[in-house]
Amino acid sequence: MRQALRRGAAFRRWQARTGDVLETLAVASLLVIVAQFLLSGGSHDLTAGGAGTILVAVGRVTGLVAMNLLLLQLVLAARVPWIDRVYGMDRALKAHRVLGRVTVPLVLVHVGAIVLGYAARDGLHGPFAPAVETFRLLTGGSDLLFAFVATSLLVVVAVTSVSIARRRLSYEWWHLVHLTSYAAVVLAVPHELSIGSDFTATAWVRAYWWTLFVLVAAAVLWWRVLVPVARSLRHGLRVSEVVEETPGVWSVRMEGRRLDRLPVHAGQYLNWRFASPRLLATAHPWSISSAPDGRHLRITVRELGDHSSRLAHLRPGTRVLFEGPYGGFTARSRVRRRVLLLAAGIGVTPVRSILEELVRHGHAAPGDVTVVYRANDSSQLALRDEFEHLTAVGGHRLHLLVGPPADGSWLPPDVTDRRPDAERLADLVPELRRHEAYVCGPGGWMGLVHRSLLEGGIPRTHIHDERFSW
Known part of the structure; x- marks a missing residue:
């Protein structure tokens, strides 16, 4: 027992140190891009330019910050183990949601300021000036059209994240809508890396943004796709038994290969998919309800909707796919x-x-x-x-x-x-x-x-x- 407590104390110290490093890197990334913008002429445009120039400068800097925050959101949602162990996945996803409430308004400010700034520069006036300028910009290049679609997708994701909307959506639909945030980032990249943008102002700025894009894409691909697929294939989980514990509550017991090598701890959860009709399309997070023993895994689920109720009808031998383990509740x-x-x-x-x-x-x-x-x-x-x-x-x-x-x-x-x-x-x-x-x-x-x-x-x-x- 004393050894377990010593390990706990060491783990706490590691959490504190690693958390400080991760948070410092996140703040530094924001400071770097804002400093680069100001030093490369942005400070002059914000203070000494005309109305149109100032508005465009506001749009430029908010666009830079919004993209940086969006990439941080994707990292938080990529299920990177170090982040999970430091904060716990629920706190990481909470931070992801908080950043989303800042990012989407910044994107809208970016779009609005750019449109109004260019309209002022072009001498457009009156209530229809923003609409005319928007039409000009969208027909001026495919990268701006892609950026418009990306913005629309982000707005849809933000709207479905509001509490009242979440209560009206099933988990499956909510999850599907939020997957479009990846498409939004991809669609925005051509606009950001177009010639003359603040993302390509100098060689080191281009290198900075390309590095961020590649690292974030690699994290998402590795931890959300490749690792789950590899683990599911390696361990070959299959349903061995379904037991009704109390009315409306079922336990699903699973067996697999080399489960002693799966880094799962009591208290953690995994995202589960079952190779059964209407259960394979969406992964659901359920905690393991028994301590891992290297041979079996078990989840216990309450009937809270169509998806969970279908688990009662799983047949022995059904293949199981999973992501994880996740969570700091250990x-x-x-x-x-x-x-x-x-x-x-x-x-x-x-x-x-x-x-x-x-x-x-x-x-x-x-x-x-x-x-x-x-x-x-x-x-x-x-x-x-x-x-x-x-x-x-x-x-x-x-x-x-x-x-x-x-x-x-x-x-x-x-x-x-x-x-x-x-x-x-x-x-x-x-x-x-x-x-x-x-x-x-x-x-x-x-x-x-x-x-x-x-x-x-x-x-x-x-x-x-x-x-x-x-």
Whole structure:
């Protein structure tokens, strides 16, 4: 156990160092392109030019920054292992979404400023001047037409990323729409690398942008296509068994070759495709629900739509394709002896695999692990028997908290105990503040749990969670 804690401390130090380096490189890339623009005449155009020149200069610099941010977004979505291990894939994708909210407005400012600036230069006035200038630009070269299509695709991606739109779209359609962002980047490249653009101003600027384009394209191709295909072929996963755990919840057990060489840890997830009608087209992220043993992998899925419900009808022998593993929700970063595992809903799956790993490998002394499993009804306690067995074998504690949800609380309602959740949790978990906490469940529930843990004295750095919202 001490060795595991030392490894956790070393891993934390590596995360901090590597995170600092990655963030410094990202900021430096933005500073470099802005500095190059200003030093090559952009500062003069922004301050000493006429209205048309100033507008064009604004369009030029926003275009440079927007493309740099878009390339950073693609890197964050490329599932690069170093980024995954430093931030966890959910945080990397959250940063990806945040950058998207900045990138698309910058692209629109770029387009608008360029159109208005050229219209002013050409002496066009009146309400129809932007439309006339847009027509002139689009008919002046194929690269600008490609750039217009690229901008349109990015706007569509941005619109479908808004919360209200995501709720109306199925995961499959949302995923398909977002794949067009790759097409948008490809379509924009001819315009950016055309003669006379800021992307080709000097030899070193051309080298800089070409290097970025090649590195990003290589990362996406390698980690999103070649590695998943190679791993799927190498390990030859096939469905061996489908078991109904509780009404609407199924476990899919898979067997394959040399799974001991697959770098997957308890708590992680993979993107799964099954060679079955209507299940192959889209990959879905599901956590493994048992600790890897080198021979089998298992996922446990709740019926949340047409795609997940079809898993119940998978036949033994069905070929399985996968991407990953992904995620930082593992015990690798643990530095405290006591562990608190909190789960609700289908978030129980990664928690169950972490518990098994701690018990099987002796990474926790008897009594050092406390499991809190929350459900609205006892019929929803999927994998309950397994939790009871693992905690009994390891000498740990299991609390099954069953009851309808209460406003502002993540615990079951108790008419005899009106104390804050943090105080009630402290009664369940002695020495709460000395625990390393792992939380997985619905987003709103996790937010309430997180607040209780902080109020209970657990530092933010010792609270681990991973959210799988899209």
